[in-house]
Amino acid sequence: MGNEALYLQQVMESHRWPANVLAITSGKGGVGKTNIAANLAICLAASGKKVLLVDADLSLGNLDVVMNIKSKYNISHLISGRKSIKDIIHIGPEGVEIICSGSGLEQLANINEFQRQRLLKELSGLGNDSEAIVIDTAAGISKSVIGFCLAADHVMVVTTPEATAMTDAYAMIKVLVGNRFAGRVSLIVNMAETIAEGKKTYQKIADVAKRFLNAYVYDAGVLLRDERLSYSVRLRKPVVLAYPKSQITSSLAALAAKLGNGLAARTDDEGFFKKVIDWFF
Template identity: 40%
Template sequence: MNDQAQRLRNLISNRDAQPLKSTRIITVTSGKGGVGKSNFTLNFALALQRKGFKVLVFDADIGLANIDVLMGMTAKYNLYHLLKKEKTIWEIIQTGPEGLQFIAGGSGFQDLIRLTEEQLDDFADQVGQLNGHVDYIIFDTGAGLSKETLKFILAAEETIVVTTPEPTSITDAYAIIKMVHAMDHDIPFRLVVNRVADRREGWQTAEKISMVAKRFLQLDIPTLGYVADDRNVSKAVKRQIPFTIAYPSCEASRAIDELADDFLAKQLPAEAQSGAVKGFLNKMIKLLKP
């Protein structure tokens, strides 16, 4: 009788935990390091979560994986443990502030590009289990034109490019857009200009990239928004607390909240998102296989 009652409770629990209809895959990248890409990713994910969406951040920066550091946490497990079959996908998911889920990269992505075909299929089976269990998976990729970063961008549904008003940052942001567009014309980009003095500087920076992309690539790059050069951001980094938590009313936090609203207002149609994780993995495996 007790066994029957337990089975009934399990059935009710499984019914209540039905997966979501779709999971959307987004990559965040930048043309160069030091533009605040990971900090943007973390706080953007938190902003989406506060609006009622379930988000998983996947730290895919091979050289400088630091999402856990920005949260003041030490990840117990990371992608390496999954690839070595020491842990399942569910066991390497960590929980950060406000319940934000994340997977630390560690040295795992260096191993990922050296896997055999059978190991890649096992990896795909594991990650594929995430489909429908979160609304968004956000991959924080490495900065610059590495082959690993390019593979993540080419496999994802869309890419957010983070830049700053500095000339080198603008040039490098355009360079990564140009390279990806040459490989796949259908990858949609959105632009975020970080550390702006004011909205006018943000608009001017975005306009420079948009105009060049339109002229030479025949590519429209919409601007998602601008984030102020706010001293509270660096203060939060030193405290190892996301700035939207440490200073929720500061200028940068308000900008992130607006960005999240704009992002949600211009989503892809639901039918285009179905099977997103499976589609992402299929593309990724093809790109990674020797």
């Protein structure tokens, strides 16, 4: 493990988030992380959970676009020390608390150890109030993405049925396993043409992870390609709000319900019990 990853792990262990932290990540970009994060957060909040949604894509974050937030302050103001955590929280639909990233702020892609420590500390304090923290990460296996993932209780890797996305999703899982990530790793297949195609995609990656990494990858389900999702991005309205009766909304709501059950049934037991008390089944 690299020094930085080890360091981040140590920081996070010493400021362990009591809330369930779900990091949504991917190997390949553009596979739907931000939309999945935003819509899951809204569904969780709609079921009565206090939810914090964090845009952890420090260079190209666009959660504000998907959530239609005109953000005056964002993580850059927190890092620079100009604003406190309370100043940069936006209240979104269903009362979701949102922390935006600063799009195009290159310096955030290269924050130093001190700034990163401060950021993680501030976020850990904030998490004390939340029942669920949903983190939208950048794509790829950069050190900061891995750091956010290792800090989470559950990493949901997003892929599509495309071979390139699948290869990169596997690479991400491999890095998590290589860093001895102790939480749950799940895989969600987005933009599938059919449920069968999505399930096949999951199975292929889960089988390879089992065989070569001896890692169990949970099945977070399949989301079909649906043009309503791209329309909703154009409308700047999350799809669960723009198209509440659509199939994609039902799928996202069902996934959020499973996640919500997982929050209630949370146990500190590692290993066996963790697999048994599986909110996906």
